[in-house]
Amino acid sequence: MRLLEVEGLSKSYRQTGGDSTLAVHEISFQVDRREFVSIVGPSGCGKSTLLMCIAGLIPPSSGTVRVKGVEINGPPQNLVLVFQEYNRSLFAWRSVLGNVLFGLEVRGKISREAEEKACHLIGLVGLEGFERHYPWELSGGMQQRVAIARALAYEPEVLLMDEPFGSVDALTRLELEDTLLRLWKDLRTTILFVTHDIEEAVYLSDRIYVLSRRPSRVLLRMDIHLDRPRNQLSTRSDPKFVELRNEIYRQISDEAIK
Amino acid sequence: MKLFGRINLAGLATFCIFLLLWEGFARASPLLQLYFPPVSRILLSLCQLIFSWELVGHIVATLGRFLRGYLLATLLAVTLGIVLGYFKLAYSLSESLIEFLRPMPSVAIIPVAILFLGIGDAMMVAVTVYACAWPILINTIAGVKNIDRTLINTARTFGLGRWKALRKIVLPAASPYIVTGLRVSLAIALILVTTSEMIVGVSGLGFFILDEERSLRTDNMYAGIFLVALLGYGLNRLFLVLEKRAMAWHRRMTAGEQI
Amino acid sequence: MKWRIESKLNGILVLVAVIPVWEFISRAELVNPLFFPPMSKILQSFFLLVLSGDLPYQILLSLKRAAAGYLLAALVFIPLGVVMGLYPWVYRLLEVVIEMARPIPPPAIVPVAMLFFGLGDEMKIFVIFFSCAWPILLNTYDGVRNIDRLLIYTARTFGLSRRRMITRVVVPAASPQIMTGLRVSLAIMLILVVISEMVGSTDGIGYFILDAQRRFKVDQMYAGMLSLAIVGYALNQLFFLSYHRLLAWHKGLIGVGPT
Numbered sequence A: 001m002r003l004l005e006v007e008g009l010s011k012s013y014r015q016t017g018g019d020s021t022l023a024v025h026e027i028s029f030q031v032d033r034r035e036f037v038s039i040v041g042p043s044g045c046g047k048s049t050l051l052m053c054i055a056g057l058i059p060p061s062s063g064t065v066r067v068k069g070v071e072i073n074g075p076p077q078n079l080v081l082v083f084q085e086y087n088r089s090l091f092a093w094r095s096v097l098g099n100v101l102f103g104l105e106v107r108g109k110i111s112r113e114a115e116e117k118a119c120h121l122i123g124l125v126g127l128e129g130f131e132r133h134y135p136w137e138l139s140g141g142m143q144q145r146v147a148i149a150r151a152l153a154y155e156p157e158v159l160l161m162d163e164p165f166g167s168v169d170a171l172t173r174l175e176l177e178d179t180l181l182r183l184w185k186d187l188r189t190t191i192l193f194v195t196h197d198i199e200e201a202v203y204l205s206d207r208i209y210v211l212s213r214r215p216s217r218v219l220l221r222m223d224i225h226l227d228r229p230r231n232q233l234s235t236r237s238d239p240k241f242v243e244l245r246n247e248i249y250r251q252i253s254d255e256a257i258k
Numbered sequence B: 001m002k003l004f005g006r007i008n009l010a011g012l013a014t015f016c017i018f019l020l021l022w023e024g025f026a027r028a029s030p031l032l033q034l035y036f037p038p039v040s041r042i043l044l045s046l047c048q049l050i051f052s053w054e055l056v057g058h059i060v061a062t063l064g065r066f067l068r069g070y071l072l073a074t075l076l077a078v079t080l081g082i083v084l085g086y087f088k089l090a091y092s093l094s095e096s097l098i099e100f101l102r103p104m105p106s107v108a109i110i111p112v113a114i115l116f117l118g119i120g121d122a123m124m125v126a127v128t129v130y131a132c133a134w135p136i137l138i139n140t141i142a143g144v145k146n147i148d149r150t151l152i153n154t155a156r157t158f159g160l161g162r163w164k165a166l167r168k169i170v171l172p173a174a175s176p177y178i179v180t181g182l183r184v185s186l187a188i189a190l191i192l193v194t195t196s197e198m199i200v201g202v203s204g205l206g207f208f209i210l211d212e213e214r215s216l217r218t219d220n221m222y223a224g225i226f227l228v229a230l231l232g233y234g235l236n237r238l239f240l241v242l243e244k245r246a247m248a249w250h251r252r253m254t255a256g257e258q259i
Numbered sequence C: 001m002k003w004r005i006e007s008k009l010n011g012i013l014v015l016v017a018v019i020p021v022w023e024f025i026s027r028a029e030l031v032n033p034l035f036f037p038p039m040s041k042i043l044q045s046f047f048l049l050v051l052s053g054d055l056p057y058q059i060l061l062s063l064k065r066a067a068a069g070y071l072l073a074a075l076v077f078i079p080l081g082v083v084m085g086l087y088p089w090v091y092r093l094l095e096v097v098i099e100m101a102r103p104i105p106p107p108a109i110v111p112v113a114m115l116f117f118g119l120g121d122e123m124k125i126f127v128i129f130f131s132c133a134w135p136i137l138l139n140t141y142d143g144v145r146n147i148d149r150l151l152i153y154t155a156r157t158f159g160l161s162r163r164r165m166i167t168r169v170v171v172p173a174a175s176p177q178i179m180t181g182l183r184v185s186l187a188i189m190l191i192l193v194v195i196s197e198m199v200g201s202t203d204g205i206g207y208f209i210l211d212a213q214r215r216f217k218v219d220q221m222y223a224g225m226l227s228l229a230i231v232g233y234a235l236n237q238l239f240f241l242s243y244h245r246l247l248a249w250h251k252g253l254i255g256v257g258p259t
Helices: A047-054 A096-105 A112-124 A140-153 A170-187 A198-204 A239-257 B009-028 B030-034 B039-051 B054-086 B088-101 B106-117 B121-145 B149-157 B162-200 B205-214 B218-253 C002-027 C039-051 C054-086 C088-101 C106-117 C121-145 C149-157 C162-199 C205-214 C218-246 C248-253
Strands: A004-014 A020-031 A036-040 A062-067 A079-082 A158-162 A190-195 A207-211 A218-223
Touching: A004 A047, A020 A047, A020 A062, A020 A218, A036 A047, A036 A198, A047 A079, A047 A158, A047 A190, A079 A140, A079 C149, A096 A112, A096 A140, A112 A140, A112 A170, A140 A170, A170 A198, A190 A198, A198 A239, A207 A239, A218 A239, B009 B030, B009 B039, B009 C088, B039 B054, B039 B218, B054 B088, B054 B121, B054 B162, B054 B205, B054 B218, B088 B121, B088 C002, B088 C218, B106 B121, B106 B162, B106 C162, B106 C205, B106 C218, B121 B162, B121 C162, B149 B162, B162 B205, B162 B218, B162 C106, B162 C121, B162 C162, B205 B218, B205 C106, B218 C088, B218 C106, C002 C039, C039 C054, C039 C218, C054 C088, C054 C121, C054 C162, C054 C205, C054 C218, C088 C121, C106 C121, C106 C162, C121 C162, C149 C162, C162 C205, C162 C218, C205 C218, C218 C248
Parallel strands: A036 A190, A036 A207, A079 A158, A158 A190
Antiparallel strands: A004 A020, A004 A062, A207 A218
16 A cells, blocks of 8 residues: 555645646656655646645546545545645744644644654754744745644655745755655665756656646656765766656656747 | 625615614614614605705705815825925924823813814814824824835945935835825715814804704704714715725735635 | 924923913903913813712713724624725615714614613713714725735735635724724714713713812812713724724834924
């Protein structure tokens, strides 16, 4: 039994004009325990919509999402979604510690132990010393770390991430990528990661699903057999990395030309 | 839930049910009729009063005082509010004065106004202006002061001078607050007009309502209340229409139906 | 911090300067001293009234009624506003009833309250409850309605039950706006307690001021107004203390005016 199974998922929206647009067209894929799977596609192809459906926040028009064999009906208990717009998702009225604690509180853990755990997570994302700060006092990258820490405090079985590094600068993004990999390894979670950045996807994942333009469907499934731990310098200059990246890019451009 | 045009059928239905219940209870118990005259009787009195022109004079009087007070207050308070919100020096000078005067309930001005202006329209309008000014002023100041830092920096980065920034960024950005203040003051204006009419008036809806209560003609009293509420409602609707036109951008920015 | 003290100082200097200016205007008979007694005389009356216990007693009476009505309104209308903001159908259902009741100027309710409750405390509490309802209700509703959709999604992705979502996310996120409603209502509360006492009462600070004017004890009238300003100011400060405590996080989010 797979951890996460998406089968034939489609989503269409009704426009204000009256016609409906198909955003996502019969997408199917699986994610197994402890995997790092990425979904790559051009901007606007419906990746976010797909993720929202998987997260149970919007109902799909057809198809199913199964977590541990059970079809979901609303946000599943063992999944959590990290949004791209961290500044709108974080709780402005809580400190960094407060936000991370939220993930624990929701699980019913309110104690000294919980606070310690939260501090530990804050340290893991590299924000030690900022526990008492408020989100608005932090930079974008730092805020996103808080959001990630908050999600991890929840101890989800699958962590869904919607272009989490899309709104931060390029250098911070590289840092965050490595932080995420470290967290993924240490905490042994499962991650489903959505991005438009091909190289990022190749760098991070075990497996990539490449989506077409809207209405998106799975163009390509690619297993990434690069060594771990990944390294920004050596992995990215590995010829295999370049090959993978080129193949994906080729597929996407070919599709765009059609 | 579909809304037919602009009419909220579900809401109207609820209201009608409420009225029917009132009518039912009133007719069922003659004892209650003094306190809760049947709606039908109230409506009858209402028609009689309007067609006998008796009430129309009162309505005109109240409306006149209201308009003069509200508009004058808006003009004064928004202008002053922008100045005070914008210029730190002006604000710091007046802050304590405002903080001292503002909490005093504006109605306490009524006896003073009577002293200086006697009992008449001038006094009522003056009191109304005084009372309305405060919410508009405070909200305008808050609106100007609470502008997101990012917007200010955006204005700066585009090299906007003070006056241009005021028109293009400050006013629109502060407008939600200002509109809130204007909306609050709408109610306050009517409050002050009716109050002064009750205390010193010989005309106006406020006077009428109190007078009818004293004579225990409760159906007339409720008719008067209904009318003054209708007046307020009409003014409010007008306000909302204008607000919707001007503030459509704000509505769309924010959440709503997704729970 | 330094400029805050400086600005406060500026303001207080201005405030203090009013006293000699007033004194001068009065003694120089620039305005009729019958209507405009010297500040010294007013302050004298003020202290006499305070020391004799007269003023404090009247004020306490008024505050007692006001507080009861205000708290009752908060307890009832904040939850209602939250529900209305979260469930648009509730709002639509109640919209017409609210829009019909809201424009009733609270003074218009006074005669009705007098009809039902006579001239006692309950009359005033009822009037205040009714008047404070709308700012509290509507601001709460607005605040909840305007919550960023993403916060709701966040709450849902963390599997919050509806109840938890309301207490943990909705209310904190809406709290700035709720506080605005409470602040506006505070002013209205004070206004209405004075109104209800001026129209239908034999005690309370509102009655005191009006009565002083009627008996041409003008210095007492001003003294009463001064005490009312002080009370209002004190209430406001108290409110701001709790505001700063609870909403410290909000201040950081928003800019603090250009210049």
